Amino acid sequence: MICIQYLLLPLVYFVTIFLMIKLGYGGLAEIVKYEKRKVVINPISKIIFEIGLFVFLTRGFYTIFSLNNVELLFAFPLLLLSAIFLVLRNKIKCLAYYVGAYLLITAWVEINSFYSYGSTIYTWSCEIARIFGYSTIVTYSSLFHGILFSLYSPTLYITLLGFVFISTTNTSEVIRAFSELRIPLAITLIFSVFVKVIPQALRNMETSYKMTILRGLGYGKPFPIRLFYQLYGLMTVILPVFVYIVKGSRNLAIALETRGYMSKKNRTSLVKIGFHLIDYLLLFISIILFYISFS
Numbered sequence: 001m002i003c004i005q006y007l008l009l010p011l012v013y014f015v016t017i018f019l020m021i022k023l024g025y026g027g028l029a030e031i032v033k034y035e036k037r038k039v040v041i042n043p044i045s046k047i048i049f050e051i052g053l054f055v056f057l058t059r060g061f062y063t064i065f066s067l068n069n070v071e072l073l074f075a076f077p078l079l080l081l082s083a084i085f086l087v088l089r090n091k092i093k094c095l096a097y098y099v100g101a102y103l104l105i106t107a108w109v110e111i112n113s114f115y116s117y118g119s120t121i122y123t124w125s126c127e128i129a130r131i132f133g134y135s136t137i138v139t140y141s142s143l144f145h146g147i148l149f150s151l152y153s154p155t156l157y158i159t160l161l162g163f164v165f166i167s168t169t170n171t172s173e174v175i176r177a178f179s180e181l182r183i184p185l186a187i188t189l190i191f192s193v194f195v196k197v198i199p200q201a202l203r204n205m206e207t208s209y210k211m212t213i214l215r216g217l218g219y220g221k222p223f224p225i226r227l228f229y230q231l232y233g234l235m236t237v238i239l240p241v242f243v244y245i246v247k248g249s250r251n252l253a254i255a256l257e258t259r260g261y262m263s264k265k266n267r268t269s270l271v272k273i274g275f276h277l278i279d280y281l282l283l284f285i286s287i288i289l290f291y292i293s294f295s
Helices: 004-031 043-065 070-087 089-113 126-132 140-151 154-168 171-180 185-214 223-236 238-258 277-294
Strands: 120-123 137-139
Touching: 004 089, 004 185, 004 223, 043 154, 043 171, 043 277, 070 089, 070 140, 070 154, 089 140, 089 154, 120 140, 137 140, 154 185, 171 185, 185 223, 185 238, 223 238
Parallel strands: none
Antiparallel strands: 120 137
């Protein structure tokens, strides 16, 4: 009988790479594409909620874990993922590629790296364990821990909430919200450039990637080998586009300074964002998350 791990090892990595390529930079650009919403939430509320959730996932997770309630352990991340999918329901296909690839590879690495006592599922050879840094024995406890680790990964949710923030916020809303709270213009500029540059950078990365494919990257290679070529193409476009982002941000800063953006400390706007019921709800949830994390 063929050992199951030697079938799962290439399968997991090939499926992860396939999902990453299917998503691509174009899929990420589609996720962060701005769409006007009927309900406008103050950007300050979104930022505070993201910080609170990130702190909770890095510190407060152990509070829930100590309760030894399996239903609660799985209900919280699944509820949070469902809420994010509901907000970004028009981009659910690309979002599913991202979440699927992240959960698959994160859970797999943690399952095989976390050593625990208990019933053994399978055993790695010493060579495989040494090459990949795996534990030689994988147990049911390792499986449970790996799945929970991936579902509670702070990196996953900070990126997902970042997607939500960028796709539901434009630069005008950021400037108005920050100006109402008298936040320094330098900080306002940082967040405004962030909201504007990220979607544009992803579109440029997708264009650069498609150009490398059109030039014959991986042409004529077998499908499994071609996947690695395409993954290599995704990584090679990062550096030139990053240089383009830096230059573009510098030009944007010069343009804003030329137009007198920093000439007056008090800026006014005809439209007020303010704080509404949903903003107070997010702030209340954030306070609870901070309390649980530091209690």
